[in-house]
């Protein structure tokens with residue numbers, strides 16, 4: 001059983017003349033189960049379709065379509081994936097069926113031995129991250145806006161204030177847990193980055209940030 005993680009489009013966020021320009025990082029997970037995580041804005045259907053085509057994946061191959069949290073720039077194209085189970089934040093559904101899962105208690109949602117969805121609230125009160133064990137990339141955590149981008153490790157104002165955090169204490173705790181768990185992190189609005197030993201050292205002390 002072997003998985004791999006492919007960023008279809010790296011996200012961004014920047015202030016331009018008083019307007020926040022932002023789109024999320026859209027990620028495909030290929031393996032025994034196919035997953036797509038964070039599907040860009042509603043205006044990006046062609047971007048999603050082109051990304052899937054590059055990877056040789058059809059919409060109906062996708063078994064899980066996941067929005068890491070309930071913000072519109074992460075949910076725009078869920079309706080391309082009608083064969084999939086949808087997970088948005090702490091909610092799991094297919095058509096009009098909602099499957100209760102106790103994310104609130106910290107319980108992971110296991111897809112198989114290599115893939116699980118874990119609760120990582122903070123940015124909103126119901127964020128999730130997708131943890132994938134891969135052969136080539138080690139453990140990859142697709143973390144949504146738990147991390148804005150790699151630079152927010154040394155500049156916490158990026159996640160605390162620019163992106164905004166509904167529960168900064170919870171977010172800080174889950175950021176440290178994810179750094180200790182992962183070899184690579186896919187953030188909400190930037191390219192995938194490698195977790196360094198320096199990051200893990202900070203996380204062991206319970207705080208990521210400038211020395």
Ligand SMILES: [Zn+2]
Pocket residue numbers: 024071073074145188189
């Ligand atoms: Zn976002």
